[in-house]
Amino acid sequence: MALSTDFGPATALSCRECGTRYDIGPNFACIECFGPLEVAYEFGTVTRADIESGPTNIWRYRSLLPVPVDVAAKPNMQPGWTKLVKADNLAGELGMRSLYVKDDSGNPTHSFKDRVVAIAVEAARNFGFTTLSCSSTGNLAGAVGAAAARAGLDSCVFVPANLEEAKIVVASVYGGRLVGIDGTYDEVNRFCSELIGDSLGEKWGFVNVNLRPYYAEGSKTLAYEIAEQLGWRIPDQIVIPVASGSQLTKIDKGFKELIRLGLVEEKEYRIFAAQAEGCSPVSTAYKAGHDVVQPVRPDTIAKSLAIGNPADGPYVLDIARRTGGAVEDVTDPEIVAAIRLLARTEGVFAETAGGVVLGVTRKLVENGQLDPDAETVILNTGEGLKTLDAVSDEARPAAVIRPSLDAFRTAFAN
Amino acid sequence: MALSTDFGPATALSCRECGTRYDIGPNFACIECFGPLEVAYEFGTVTRADIESGPTNIWRYRSLLPVPVDVAAKPNMQPGWTKLVKADNLAGELGMRSLYVKDDSGNPTHSFKDRVVAIAVEAARNFGFTTLSCSSTGNLAGAVGAAAARAGLDSCVFVPANLEEAKIVVASVYGGRLVGIDGTYDEVNRFCSELIGDSLGEKWGFVNVNLRPYYAEGSKTLAYEIAEQLGWRIPDQIVIPVASGSQLTKIDKGFKELIRLGLVEEKEYRIFAAQAEGCSPVSTAYKAGHDVVQPVRPDTIAKSLAIGNPADGPYVLDIARRTGGAVEDVTDPEIVAAIRLLARTEGVFAETAGGVVLGVTRKLVENGQLDPDAETVILNTGEGLKTLDAVSDEARPAAVIRPSLDAFRTAFAN
Numbered sequence: 001m002a003l004s005t006d007f008g009p010a011t012a013l014s015c016r017e018c019g020t021r022y023d024i025g026p027n028f029a030c031i032e033c034f035g036p037l038e039v040a041y042e043f044g045t046v047t048r049a050d051i052e053s054g055p056t057n058i059w060r061y062r063s064l065l066p067v068p069v070d071v072a073a074k075p076n077m078q079p080g081w082t083k084l085v086k087a088d089n090l091a092g093e094l095g096m097r098s099l100y101v102k103d104d105s106g107n108p109t110h111s112f113k114d115r116v117v118a119i120a121v122e123a124a125r126n127f128g129f130t131t132l133s134c135s136s137t138g139n140l141a142g143a144v145g146a147a148a149a150r151a152g153l154d155s156c157v158f159v160p161a162n163l164e165e166a167k168i169v170v171a172s173v174y175g176g177r178l179v180g181i182d183g184t185y186d187e188v189n190r191f192c193s194e195l196i197g198d199s200l201g202e203k204w205g206f207v208n209v210n211l212r213p214y215y216a217e218g219s220k221t222l223a224y225e226i227a228e229q230l231g232w233r234i235p236d237q238i239v240i241p242v243a244s245g246s247q248l249t250k251i252d253k254g255f256k257e258l259i260r261l262g263l264v265e266e267k268e269y270r271i272f273a274a275q276a277e278g279c280s281p282v283s284t285a286y287k288a289g290h291d292v293v294q295p296v297r298p299d300t301i302a303k304s305l306a307i308g309n310p311a312d313g314p315y316v317l318d319i320a321r322r323t324g325g326a327v328e329d330v331t332d333p334e335i336v337a338a339i340r341l342l343a344r345t346e347g348v349f350a351e352t353a354g355g356v357v358l359g360v361t362r363k364l365v366e367n368g369q370l371d372p373d374a375e376t377v378i379l380n381t382g383e384g385l386k387t388l389d390a391v392s393d394e395a396r397p398a399a400v401i402r403p404s405l406d407a408f409r410t411a412f413a414n
Numbered sequence: 415m416a417l418s419t420d421f422g423p424a425t426a427l428s429c430r431e432c433g434t435r436y437d438i439g440p441n442f443a444c445i446e447c448f449g450p451l452e453v454a455y456e457f458g459t460v461t462r463a464d465i466e467s468g469p470t471n472i473w474r475y476r477s478l479l480p481v482p483v484d485v486a487a488k489p490n491m492q493p494g495w496t497k498l499v500k501a502d503n504l505a506g507e508l509g510m511r512s513l514y515v516k517d518d519s520g521n522p523t524h525s526f527k528d529r530v531v532a533i534a535v536e537a538a539r540n541f542g543f544t545t546l547s548c549s550s551t552g553n554l555a556g557a558v559g560a561a562a563a564r565a566g567l568d569s570c571v572f573v574p575a576n577l578e579e580a581k582i583v584v585a586s587v588y589g590g591r592l593v594g595i596d597g598t599y600d601e602v603n604r605f606c607s608e609l610i611g612d613s614l615g616e617k618w619g620f621v622n623v624n625l626r627p628y629y630a631e632g633s634k635t636l637a638y639e640i641a642e643q644l645g646w647r648i649p650d651q652i653v654i655p656v657a658s659g660s661q662l663t664k665i666d667k668g669f670k671e672l673i674r675l676g677l678v679e680e681k682e683y684r685i686f687a688a689q690a691e692g693c694s695p696v697s698t699a700y701k702a703g704h705d706v707v708q709p710v711r712p713d714t715i716a717k718s719l720a721i722g723n724p725a726d727g728p729y730v731l732d733i734a735r736r737t738g739g740a741v742e743d744v745t746d747p748e749i750v751a752a753i754r755l756l757a758r759t760e761g762v763f764a765e766t767a768g769g770v771v772l773g774v775t776r777k778l779v780e781n782g783q784l785d786p787d788a789e790t791v792i793l794n795t796g797e798g799l800k801t802l803d804a805v806s807d808e809a810r811p812a813a814v815i816r817p818s819l820d821a822f823r824t825a826f827a828n
Contacts, residue, residue, distance in 0.1 A: 146761030161814045172809040175758030180814035191817035344589030347560030385799040395586040400575045400594035403605035
């Protein structure tokens with residue numbers, strides 16, 4: 001109870017399935033029904049002016065997050081307030097009227113994970129954890145390593161051993177401990193759950209396991225920023241990548257909070273979910289009309305989305321259906337083509353996950369599920385520099401020549 | 415003359431050596447004395463409030479740059495307003511009292527080059543150039559490719575063929591033409607100068623050759639941002655990497671402008687220049703007490719600083735001496751150690767150029783040239799993801815194990 005003031009407007013944890021409420025604590029599953037816990041709030045009055053006078057990072061929304069009022073003053077990575085790029089060139093190529101790219105590669109470690117980790121770090125501090133940990137498909141490991149270094153915490157992160165080289169380096173360069181696991185992400189994740197129950201894991205805050213309810217709230221800031229950057233307006237349509245599905249559910253939660261608090265006008269919006277064909281359990285369930293998501297073994301270049309057993313899959317299905325959206329998937333070649341299309345039209349070099357989102361967007365326009373005349377926001381959640389292999393075969397010099405005009409003429413004469 | 419309104423407060427080009435003035439145009443060298451041309455201004459009244467109400471990118475300083483007043487509305491990369499990180503952990507390790515890292519890896523293509531290219535794009539538009547070009551050690555090529563894509567211009571960039579893999583990919587992924595040159599950066603640069611005199615180069619704006627006077631002004635925004643982010647105050651000391659030396663001279667120019675316009679209080683400040691030992695012509699001249707910089711053939715892992723014949727070398731010497739600063743250099747192993755130190759203490763993963771700056775800072779503290787009690791800003795101008803090789807030998811998993819508690823215990827039992 002005494003701790004609750006350190007979590008700002010957050011007042012409890014609440015089971016998303018059965019509604020049972022719990023005190024704020026390092027818990028993530030309901031002991032009644034095993035449903036996932038999420039943060040419940042009692043918001044005070046929040047005005048646009050309050051927010052606009054805040055820092056140019058996620059802490060401008062601190063009154064909507066489970067963090068103390070002085071959060072911005074503690075050592076942290078200051079994530080967020082990334083660019084919302086008006087993508088007129090890309091819109092032209094896709095035959096769309098009004099398209100924006102929310103480009104989260106601008107975060108400190110160049111993925112949206114900096115947002116969620118920043119909230120988890122605050123929870124870890126409040127609960128007295130001294131080691132920050134996670135299971136990760138790569139981006140999260142880097143975000144945890146960097147945030148722990150800045151905050152003065154130890155870190156130990158667990159990743160599938162077959163990750164991209166760049167993500168391995170980034171996960172270990174910050175001086176924490178990186179452990180490669182021979183297995184899929186889902187196996188890494190299960191291992192972390194075991195570790196929490198073991199004495200080895202005492203004093204460890206696993207950002208996406210025992211700190212997950214807090215961590216997940218960080219994704220709401222994507223919704224807040226998009227609305228504020230559009231001039232306090234929710235877009236008509238949004239396309240979001242799905243790994244665990246948490247990000248999508250929290251963006252929906254963020255939009256609903258903005259409406260409830262009167263910060264934006266109430267409106268209908270449609271949420272679309274994007275997966276890679278090589279790891280498309282939610283898309284498969286959506287197309288089959290199922291409510292249950294059948295786990296798969298991932299095989300795709302979009303490794304940051306390679307979660308075969310997505311915890312929030314059923315909620316994604318529900319939101320896509322309720323809002324009039326859809327769930328779609330694209331092949332690896334379509335992902336690569338989309339990365340190149342975004343770079344060529346807007347100068348944004350996306351990670352494979354960004355390629356998934358744009359590839360799906362293109363497909364949804366072509367098959368008529370996305371309205372090309374409605375205001376649309378698509379997410380790029382990561383940085384192309386971390387998944388170079390996806391494009392390095394084609395992104396080569398047009399020629400290598402000696403430094404002479406003759407050599408240039410010979411190479412490029414028509 | 416009619417064009418001058420399109421360049422905002424810029425009124426002329428002026429020779430830095432003999433002072434001869436020229437109309438605004440795509441020219442870079444004085445026809446009287448071959449000295450470099452730079453932009454001259456007549457500033458109107460500029461207030462802190464004007465600037466603070468501007469966008470969170472370099473265009474908040476548009477009234478101090480050679481750009482039209484509506485520059486922010488045109489398709490551009492919106493660079494700048496990167497984080498000034500209060501580096502208390504790092505300061506503690508170095509025995510310093512007040513240390514900040516200006517982290518330009520937060521720019522759209524993750525180096526400070528986005529700043530200078532954004533100004534050059536405006537000049538290219540004004541002069542009717544249809545192809546954006548450059549000679550580059552890597553970062554600039556990516557920045558030009560991305561900015562041209564966003565602006566709807568063609569691009570053709572020239573790089574030494576032996577560049578880092580990541581920089582090759584980034585230079586070509588945006589769909590422009592990348593040409594590798596068998597030679598050093600200085601040979602690439604000379605080749606570009608030839609190309610400008612040739613019919614092949616008509617309608618080509620080389621951002622760092624015939625657009626150089628405009629381009630170079632973009633670095634002033636680093637000075638503006640640092641001062642504004644400190645609460646409108648110039649730091650006591652600043653450490654800046656030196657490739658061509660242009661950035662350092664323009665940061666000095668920016669500070670002087672802020673003082674002249676009354677935006678900050680007048681004060682003494684000391685400017686320190688950082689080079690890699692394997693390409694240290696300015697440092698060598700400084701230590702020998704020379705005014706002339708002798709060209710060298712670069713051999714260093716800090717490829718983005720590998721300019722053996724730095725155009726602004728003599729000006730760097732002059733500024734370091736005039737302000738009571740110094741020029742220093744560090745070895746490749748010192749660069750790597752500094753990259754790891756910055757990552758471990760502050761969660762900032764710097765490019766080799768950032769390692770050069772921190773390595774030199776550490777050396778200057780140790781040899782007593784930098785005052786550890788004075789407010790100090792150091793620059794990280796690029797992103798570690800682009801120079802992974804520098805750290806990849808050491809940044810490895812602590813272990814690769816099966817997903818079991820037993821395997822974890824075996825690997826990490828003390």
